[in-house]
Amino acid sequence: MRAQRGPTLSLRHLLIALTAIGLLPLAALGAWSVHLAAEYHQSEQERTLLDLARALSSAVDAELDGTVATLASMARTPALEAGDLAAFYPIARDQARAQTEWLGVTLAGSDGRMVFRTTAPYGAAPQPIADPSSLRLALVLRRPVIGHVARGQGGRAAVPVRYPMTDVHGRPYVLTAIVQPDRIMRVVTRQQVPPGSVITVLDGDGAIVARSKGGQDLIGTVPSPSLARLIRLNGPEGAGQTQSIEGATLASAYTRLSRYGWTVAVGAPPVGWAGGPTEGFKWYGAGIVLSLALSIGLASLLARRIVRRIAAVEAGAAALGAGTELALPHSRIREIDAMGTALAAAGARRAAHEQERGRLLDSLADALARREDALEQARQAGRAKDEFLAVLGHELRNPLAPIAGALDLMDLRGDGAGLRERGIMRRQVEHLKHLVDDLLDVSRIASGKLRIDVRPVDLAAVVRHAVVALPDQPIRVQAPDVLWVDGDEHRLAQVLGNLLSNAARFGSTDTRVTLDRADGAARLVVVDNGVGMEAGLAARVFEPFYQAPQPLVRHAGLGLGLAIVHRIVELHGGRVSAHSDGPGLGSRFEIRLPLGAPACATPPAAVHAAAQALRVLVVDDNEDAAALTAAVLRELGHDVRTAHTAAAGLDVQRHGRPTRRSSTSACPTWTATRWPPPCAAPQRGRCGSPPSPATAARRVWPHMRKSTSPCSTCT
Structure with a gap:
């Protein structure tokens, strides 16, 4: 694997970097000390600001307490205690005029409606209550409540100070003083704070009541978003960095410990790192830069001497690469002198290695040539294997057809002896025939000769026919009446048959x-x-010749059925998948095929049985197959003659011409009808009764059609 190259440095730059790295610990220690000092100053500033905010909160509470005390003395007026509101009205009006910050006094009943206001004559129509929420709160809590700052119709900002009381008749009232925030503003402006500081007083709803900057214009508005977020995310008290309304960065502290729910925030220009570099920080940075410049100068002088010696070593290395003689001068630097000696030794070893490399290249060429020969032999062996499988399948099928036909002929004759043995032989022949068919299909797949005859197919009908052909298997079917696809009906039936056989082989009792x-x-x-x-087995079941562990299999096979299923589904443009939840939990195979258009409805061709006995000539080079076919036809009442070569067949035909039937098919009687599948259990007790002669005869023809010998001639 090639090493990933990064940026390169010259020796001079490397020495300079080494010098700078040597200064790093000192610089880091100094920076850490400065950082600790800056953090200390910052924490001290936050503590001082928080103390100032607490003091201002106490001063604001004192101002509000004075207003509450005035309202409390008014509430103890004999006229108000007796419930004589008309007599109390001039007292409240005079008191409101005496307080320069008061805009007026109002009195509200328990229903929240205004009884009178001093800014209008007694008995005037009541006006809507400003800030009704604080009025309801005072009635519920029965204690003084400070409302929210707001601007009236005249544009003047005011804060309602509400005091609940009850007269001698038990009727509750709320006495309210409409107070301008001028007294709170005077408390704020009297504070001695650093230049650039901002003091803000907020009511219980978070609106500005007084601010050291901005004057009356900001009363009733909201503070900066950063200050509002600091107050919202922290507890009753806190500190942090905020942005003022004017855009300045401030170190702020706030407290919400006021008895009336108000908040006092104090912000000042930050100190330490947050406030920018101080004079001490600047001098420290200048010292670090000066020390670094001096170290770089000394490192440059030393690097120049080392570079000259290394240039000589570089020339020697170039000579080594070119295969010429090395000439390295002596150096006072021991490491460089050792490098020169090592280069000389490397030159000697290089010559020896070149000779060894030549020998290795010759060996590698021989190995590659042998590898190509081995690959060609493997390819030839693969082709020979495929040809062998194809020939083996065809050769095995020839004797299978007469064996199966002989069993059917026994059933046709109604011979009751050996029923059980014939059933065993039939099942084994069918199993062997299935293995041979699988071998032939695999050979076609390997050679690319497997083809499908695509036409509209009712897949629902194919499913029902495939299930009916397996009466011994417990199979439940759920399918629509019709579902059309484009495909080969015979191959699709083969796919489903392989899957159902696979389920039976692996012990399914409910498919x-x-x-x-x-x-x-x-x-x-x-x-x-x-x-x-x-899980590993489910991923490999579609590989050719792959089989499950044999203790799990009831009947051994070649491991080709699912591989054939996979290839046939691929040729239909579909896909197949296998899944199992684990050993003992069954298997699930899913096939998806593209939908197709319905086929044109055409009535099936009628099949008519022969009304009279015929003279039949059977020509087949397989003597057993010819004899078996002749025996079946004689059982059906026909006059049959046999021949085993074409010349013999012509000679028989010349001496006694058989009955002729007009047909374009070489074997019209055999190919005109698609027979239903044979009974899987012909013996009595499983199927109910031995098959009829016609049923047994129908079993013979498929075996004859699949023979590799020339098709028998029938007329």
Whole structure:
């Protein structure tokens, strides 16, 4: 693996960097000390600001207490205590005029409606109550409440100070003084704070009551967003950095410990790092820069001497690469002198290595040539294996057809002896025939000769026919009446048959087949309750010749069925997947195929049985197959002759011409009808009764059609 190259440095720059790195600990220690001092100053400033905010909060509470005390003395007036509001009105009016910061006095009843106000004659129509929430709060809490600052119709800002009381008849009232915030503003402006500081007093709703900057224009507005966020996120008291309304950065502290729910915030220009570099910080930085410049100068002088010696070593290394003689001068630097000696030794070793490298290259060329020969032999062996499988399948099929036909002929004759043995032989022949078909299909897949005849197919009908062909298996089917796809009906039936056989082989006692539409495609699902699979096995079941562990399998196979299923589904433009929740939990196979258009409805061709006995000539180079076919036809009442070569067949035809039937098919009687599948259990007790002669005869023809010998001639 190639090393990832980064930025390079010259020796001079490296020495300078080394010198700077040596100063880093000292610089870091000094910076840390300065940082601690800055943090200390910052914490001290926050503590001082918080103390000032607490003092201002106490002063604001004192001003509000004075107003509350005045209202309390008014509430003890005999006229108000007796409930004589008309007599109390001039007292309240005179008191309001005596207080220069008061805009007026109002009295409200328990229903929240205004009884009178001193700014209007007694008995005047009541006006809506400003800040009704604080009035209700005073009636509920029965204690003084300070309302929210607001501006009246005249544009003057005022704060309602409410005092609840009860007369001798038990009727509750709320006496309210409408107070301008001028007294609070005077408390704020009297404070001695550093230049650039800002003091803000907020009411219980967070609105500005007084501010050291901005004057009357900011009363009733909200503070800066950073200050509002600092107050919202912290507790009753806190400190932090904020941005003022004017845009200045401030170190702020606030307190909300006022008895009336008001907030006092104090902000000042920050000190320490937050306030920018001080004079001491500047001198410290200048010293660090000067020390670094002096160190860089000394490192440059030393680097110049070292670089000259290294240049000589570099020239020697170039000579080593070119294969010329090395000439390295002596150096007073021991490391560089050692490098020169090492280069000389490397030159000697290089010559030896070049010779060894030549020998290795020759060996590598020989190994590559042998590798190519081995690959070609492997490819030839693979082709030979595929050809062997194809020939083996064809050669095995020839003797299988007469064996299966002989069993059918026994059933056709109604011979009751050996029923059980014939059933065993039939099942084993069918199993062997299935293995041979799988071998032939795999050879076609390997050679790329597997083809499908695409036409509209009713997949629902294919599913039902495939299930009916397996009466011994417990299968439940759920499918629509019709579901059309484009494909090969025979191959699709083979796919479902392989999946159902696989379920039976792995011990399924309840197999469910479901066909439906899903996401614009036909979905065919086969679920069994067999031995199941592990996750690694489910990922490899579609590989050719791969088999599950043999203790799990009831009947051994070649491991080709699912590989054939996978290839056929691919040729139909679909996909197949396998899933299992684990050993003993069954398996689930899902196939998705593209939907197709329905086929044009055409009535099936009628099949007519022969009304009379015929003279039939059977020509087949397989003597057993010819004899078996002749025996079946004789059982059906026909006059049959046999021949095993084309010349013999022509000779028989010349001496006794058989009955001729007009047909464009080489074997019209055999290919005109698609017979239903044979009974899987012909013996009595499983199927109910031995098959009829016609049923047994129908079993013979498929075996004959699949023979590799020339098709028998029938007329």
